[in-house]
Amino acid sequence: MNGITTALEFLPEILVLAGALLVLLLDVVGVRRLEAFGGVIVAAFGAALVAILADLSVAPFAGWSTLPAGSLDVGPVGGSLYAFTSFGLVFQGIFLSAALLVAVASLSRTSNEKGASVFYALLGIAALGMLLVAVSADLIFLLLSLEVTAISSYLLVGYTRRESRGLEAAMKFYIIGALSAALSFYGASLLYGAYGTTSLAVIGHSYPSGGLGPLAIVGYAFLFAGIGFEVTIVPFHAWAVDVYDGAPTDVSAFLAGGTKKVGLFAFFAVFLVPLLLIGGGAATASGSFRDSLQILIAVFAILTMTIGNVLALMQDNMKRMLAYSSISQAGYMLLGVAVATSAALTGATLQIFAHVLLKGGAFLVVAAAAGLGVGPMIADWKGFGHRRPVLGASFALMLLGLAGIPLTIGFVSKFILFAATVQAEGLFLWLAIAGLLNSALSVFYYARVLRTMYAESPEGALTPTEEVRGLAFDGLGLGRAVAIGAAVVAIVGFGVDPQPLVQVMQAAVQHFVTLGI
Amino acid sequence: MTIPILSLSLITLLVGTVACFAAGRWARYVALGTAVAFLVEIGWMISQFTWAGFGPTGVPSYSYGETYAWIHLYWLNINYSVGVDGLSLPLLLLTGILLLVTVVYSWEEKKRPSAWFALVLMTCLGCAGVFMALDVLLFFLFWELVLIPMFFMIAYWGGLRRRYAALKFFVYTHVGSIVMLVSLLVVAFYSHAPSFDFSAMYGPARALALVPQVFLFLAMLFGFGIKFPIVPFHTWLPDAHVEAPTGGSVLLAGLLLKLGAYGLIRWGLELLPQGLLHTQPIIFAVAFASIIWGAFVALGQRDLKRMVAYSSINHMGIVLLAIGLYSSLGITAAVLLMFAHGIVSALLFMVAGSTHHAFGTRDLATIRGITPKTPALATVTMVGALASLGLPALISFPAEFLALLATWDGIGYWVFVPLIMLVVTAGFYLWMMQRMLFGPTSGIPEDAHDLSQWEAAAMAMLVALTILYGVLPGLLTNVIIHSPLFGLP
Secondary structure, three states: EEEEEEEHOHHHHHHHHHHHHHHHHHOOOOOHHHHHHHHHHHHHHHHHHHHHHHHHHOOOOOOOOOOOOOOOOOOOOOOEEOOOOOHHHHHHHHHHHHHHHHHHHHHOOOOOOOOOOHHHHHHHHHHHHHHHHHOOHHHHHHHHHHHHHOOOOHHHOOOOOOOOOHHHHHHHHHHHHHHHHHHHHHHHHHHHHHHOOHHHHHHHHHHHHHOOOHHHHHHHHHHHHHHHHHHHOOOOOOHHHHHHHHHHHHHHHHHHHHHHHHHHHHHHHHHHHHHHHHHOOOOOOHHHHHHHHHHHHHHHHHHHHHHHHHHHHHEEEEEHHHHHHHHHHHHHHHHHHHHHHHHHHHHHHHHHHHHHHHHHHHHHHHHHHOOOOOOOOOHHHHHHHHHHHHHHHHHHHHHHHHOOOOOOOHHHHHHHHHHHHHHHHOOOHHHHHHHHHHHHHHHHHHHHHHHHHHHOOOOOOOOOHHHHHOOOHHHHHHHHHHHHHHHHHHHHHHOOOOOOHHHHHHHHHHHHHHOOO | OOOOHHHHHHHHHHHHHHHHHHHHHHHHHHHHHHHHHHHHHHHHHHOOOOOOEOOOOOEEEOOOEEEEEEEEOOOOOEEEEEEEEEHHHHHHHHHHHHHHHHHHHHOOOOOHHHHHHHHHHHHHHHHHHHHHEEHHHHHHHHHHHHHHHHHHHHHHHOOOHHHHHHHHHHHHHHHHHHHHHHHHHHHHHOOOOOOEHHHHHHHHOOOOOHHHHHHHHHHHHHHHHOOOOOOOOOOOHHHHHHHHHHHHHHHHHHHHHHHHHHHHHHHHOOOOHHHHHHHHHHHHHHHHHHHHHHHHHHHOOEEEEHHHHHHHHHHHHHHHHHHOOOHHHHHHHHHHHHHHHHHHHHHOOOOOHHHHHHHHEEEOOEEEEOOOHHHHHHHHHHHHHHOOOOOOOHHHHHHHHHHHHHHHHHHHHHHHHHHHHHHHHHHHHHHHHHOOOOOOEEEEOOOOOOOHHHHHHHHHHHHHHHHHHHHHOOHHHHHHHOOHHHOOO
């Protein structure tokens, strides 16, 4: 394998890295316009997304693939650190969609904003880490890539340096993140001790044959906790609300829509491989172990969605409500891991993508509304649907999607996820019922916001902030309008015709399941 | 080439909904046009209707059927699949009629008319979709779609406690939907049906073992029952009705309650007949409880609207009873009852709305002897009340008569339960008429006014239909008998 082919394999990653470095370079040569930085990053993300879609042979980009023939879905070669799988590529696409949404929306911020270059460069580097997570075939490579994303995210939360709340959130995020990284790496070192390798595939495959010694069990427990922090699995969730609430709202959108999903992918990579492999033709002893592991994950899934929902129900602050709802959504995605069939994994992947559009979009609307003078509390949204019919309707659509109401992607994803859970039969029927009851509970707090937005009359006039005066679309700005509009189109479009999307995801999941990487 | 008339009629409503949002002050004309077009399409369907009978494998086929692939995974086959038979056509007709009269009744809506009319159309779109859908996902999609416009109608146009009522309505019915969805999914997966299509599920579902059939049917009874609503899951209904605007109440009572009954017949009775037969005692107990509870609680109401709401619970109890009988006569009676209740409750909720409009209150203890002041309102009130208590030659009579006959056929002397409760029902309607319509006038404000022309037009249509179908119930029964259900004992 010569250097150029290897470079071409990493084309998306290289594009994103080049974008981030170019932004820093522009800053050094004296460019001070946010639009320039944003333009570079948006172009880099867009090009990388096209490259990924081409690698996945998605029309109309099929045939542009830069991956050498026969390098996709073959599994890790030797002790390779990375492997290209269509499952990983699908997730790269999901991550980049989240990053792109935020990058485009942020174009609406003040043109001469201080720190704009830092913001966009960090966004690029965070995205780079996300892309690398999705190609890792090695535990250490995976955890290091996670750190790339995590460290840039801490900085993103506090980059404005204006608000003490943002700094406090960044600090909290950093301390928790450091703890989580320490736990993960410690777990990885134990696994290395147990198996003598850090290759995910080899570790996964040793499971059914070699069984699970005490060292490995402790190692996995540490990894569960470490990655659990990233995914906000209860009881490792408490940081998320303060961080999402304290971060600049655009960054919250990126955290909820993007970085959290990276944790989920890591979770899949570490825990699903053994689960899937044990399921396939292993001895009965490991079969029962698989069952207990599945039940354990199912318990965490139910805990996560229930506690997230109950706490979301009690919030008066919009961002905190959305943050808790994010936690509960992580529970739904864990369902896919607990059920561990390719059907459920397809559902979970779709749910993750849906969540990027719905929750990322919702945070972007909250960011836009804050600029327009809407306060942080839910009560401040009184009559918003009448003040800003289009923006209000977009927000309503996103909330309805999160609640799983038809003609949105949230409906399709929940339907497929729960159908797959029911299909797995046995105990999973109760898991599906628990999940659906939770879904009903969540309707309560989404509907409450809708009620505030539409059934109550506005009080007083909104006073837009200085920054949004004179922006296009009545203070919304072109970037935000495009990002929110794109999210709305995707939410409805894939809600009506999900077939193209689920087809790609199903194919990828099936490769993942057969390959076991 | 055959015309895809079902999709066409759904598209009509969809386009109407979108157009209404955009039409501003012309929305009411768009809504009226859409309603008329939809009614014409339904009328065409009924006029051309011949039931296709059973297919070669004993699976019923559906008229105007359309099937297109929608979501296809290796473990999941979902189609866009629609079709109608004698069970759904009368309910589609009811949808069209209630859409038209609601639009006419609320012609002078002043509060955000474009959104109002769009939501009315969207509700009817959801209902029509439910009555046509022959695929689990499609059915569930339309089923949930109905919740959204109704939530907003109550939450924005409703009365004083509208926020509470809207949320309660949304959460209650959503929980019901979820139980319903899980049971449908279980039916599909556990019977290993090749797809979520009704026809594909028909054979495998019926072949399920008895125990799962019983549990699944009970789950469906709960899921669909919340929409009925059955006692004790009925408490959302009085709140929703009292707080809903008149048009919302009309659609809520006239259409939304029918969704539960229709669903129970289509997806419960047809797919899990053994489950129904072995849970009959439970169904009857629930039905009797709803009949008795609804009647007695209605008797104790001072608020006219609340009274009509509770009488709806009573009437839907009779529908459940008729479904539970599992006989051709029972199903015919159930469909006829649903149609009749749709028309009559719509009329009575309009009466309640107009009463409030005219006198500023619906308190039966306050307003007395309204006839001299508002003769038109008094007349329709009387027709509505008489129809609801089952006076011959009005629409409810043939329906209730058939239901009682079927009950007698099915469970003998138990027929006295609904029969005696009919007397109670008659009692509270007569009492209401006596106080509200006749006797010395009191409690009526000086500026009370009679029906506006639009209100009068809407009510006149319903009165005409009440009499038409009361005299000629054959118009409906001739359609109803063209369904696979008519082959029952």
